[in-house]
Amino acid sequence: MRSSSKTGDKRLKILIVGENYAPEMTGVGRYTGEIGAYLAECGYDVSVVAAPPHYPGWRVRAPYSAWRYARERLDGVKVTRCPIVLREEMRGIWRLIAPASFAAASLPPALWAAVVERPDVVLCIEPTLMVAPAGLFARLFGARLLLHVQDLEFDAAFAVGHLRGGALKRALFGFESWLLKRFDGIVTISGQMSKRLVEKGVDPARLRIVRNWVDLDKIRPMQGQNAFRAELGLGADDFVALYAGNIGVKQALEVALDAARRLAGRTNVHFVVAGDGPEKARLMRDYGDLANVRFLPLQPEERLCELLNLADLHILPQSRGAADLVLPSKLGGMLASGKPVLATADAGTELHEVLSGVGVLVPAGDSEAMAVEIARLAAEGRHPALGDGRALASMFARETCLAQFRAFVDGAAASV
Helix, strand or coil, X not given: CCCCCEECCEECEEEEECCCCCCCCCHHHHHHHHHHHHHHHCCCEEEEEECCCCCCCCCCCCCCCCXXXXXXXXXXXXXXXXXCCCCCCCCCCHHHHHHHHHHHHHHHHHHHHHHHCCCCEEEEEECCHHHHHHHHHHHCCCCEEEEEECCCHHHHHHHCCCCCCHHHXXXXXXXXXXXXXXXXXXXXXXXXXXXXXXXXXXXXXXXEECCCCECCCCCCXXXXXXXXXXXXXXXXCCEEEEEECCCCCCCCHHHHHHHHHHCCCCCCEEEEEECCCCCHHHHHHHHCCCCCEEEECCCCHHHHHHHHCCCXXXXXXXXHHHCCCCCCCHHHHHHHCCCCEEEECCCCCHHHHHHCCCCEEECCCCHHHHHHHHHHHHHHCCCCCCCCXXXXXXXXXXXXXXXXXXXXXXXXXXXX
């Protein structure tokens, strides 16, 4: 048990308001869930207002419901679930409707918590920034208001084409800038996102960077036979290019699958896509004819290390428009597995800077260059000039990053 966090004899009360939360296994929900559990273990009194688990497939499964309020306790955290309007094709205006519906539904319980529980700190999670009004109300009762920016949702929505229109863009960005200036502190996950927030008017003195983490004890290099290879009918001489994670527009997986089409004649090269998301059905339809491509469902936590060790090469494509809006959280797990990483990243992006000298880099959107590099690696093996990815993964170490996050919260609580 870690030392309790108190002011005098009072346990600090933390209210987290965010759309995604545990038991979601990937994305924002995973990290927010671990933050809540970690702070509770440290002795904080933690409450959460969240939607039912629905990511990455944008589907709510039993025993949860998308249409009713519910309460539960997870890892010492009190969680209130709020309704959300979803559909599987989360494109266009639905990228606003879903978070707006959650923001509206979450407002009553968040306001109630602000009045009755009187939290010392309210931590809002972006996406979605639309929950910020509940935090602003809590400030009237003395709470400090913090924001954890996992994704610049408006930037990303316009970058990948979910939203269009100059007037809408100006309105949303103006609303965003006004809200961002209201927070007492903001933490984000990459240097480039921090720079973008400063451009939006955030005072640099109120910004911190805490990277999304990986548990280096759970994700590690494995030796010997791999159960996934056996299940897929792959031998030791088969070369596997693996993508594991969310399957959405920002991931631009068609670049990797176009590379697979170019390499269809190389019978020892196989592409495995493991995960779920709104683009999966389309990709399975468009690339289902390729014998060298396998699609797997999202894997349970206990099989994640073995899944990542299935790879001879991890592939990390990204949409050019969204490439500098986020440093992909899946990168930590890829590096921790000790296997090489091939990413599509242009010079000047943070992903390119982080992987320079460690990973294989090709221009964003260039499936031909990706195919060339995969063929070379399949034939020659890991290039000796590539650095140690496992060593680089230390920058994403779970205990270090969570301790940094706790320090960020403690700094805000000290000024209450």
